[in-house]
Amino acid sequence: MPKFCPCGSGVLFSDCCEPVIQGAVAASPEALMRSRYSAYVLEHWDYLHKSWHPDTRPSRVSPTGTDWLGLTIVNTSEETVEFIAGFREGSKIMALHEISRFAKVNGHWRYLDGICDVSESGRNALCPCGSGQKTKRCCGKA
Numbered sequence: 001m002p003k004f005c006p007c008g009s010g011v012l013f014s015d016c017c018e019p020v021i022q023g024a025v026a027a028s029p030e031a032l033m034r035s036r037y038s039a040y041v042l043e044h045w046d047y048l049h050k051s052w053h054p055d056t057r058p059s060r061v062s063p064t065g066t067d068w069l070g071l072t073i074v075n076t077s078e079e080t081v082e083f084i085a086g087f088r089e090g091s092k093i094m095a096l097h098e099i100s101r102f103a104k105v106n107g108h109w110r111y112l113d114g115i116c117d118v119s120e121s122g123r124n125a126l127c128p129c130g131s132g133q134k135t136k137r138c139c140g141k142a
Helices: 018-020 029-042 044-051
Strands: 067-077 078-090 092-103 107-120
Touching: 018 044, 029 044, 029 078, 029 092, 029 107, 044 107
Parallel strands: none
Antiparallel strands: 067 078, 078 092, 092 107
16 A cells, blocks of 8 residues: 655655665655654664764664654755754653754765754643644644
């Protein structure tokens, strides 16, 4: 059965992030960022390491065990992507709000760095999964 892409594009994974994860050139910083989100969801650690800019790349990318809930793109520009990624940490629903910077290396976009804020999503706040519902009525349901 075809599977939609974890990045929330509404497109099949095979037509969205999978080709980039498998080595295709990301067309834009947003495409790379979406593929990196999908790689976190699907645990493609080698790809995450490879898609990092060599100047800021860690020695390795380790499994996180994070339960990712959804991705919302807030804004994009020529070399940045602002996004909110929802995730579950124990019983808490969290939001990672980041402005990521990207740079090209040998014709490929690479994740350079980002400024991020992680916060708990309040029960009456919009759920960070991107559903448009309040957290208590969405991912925060007991």
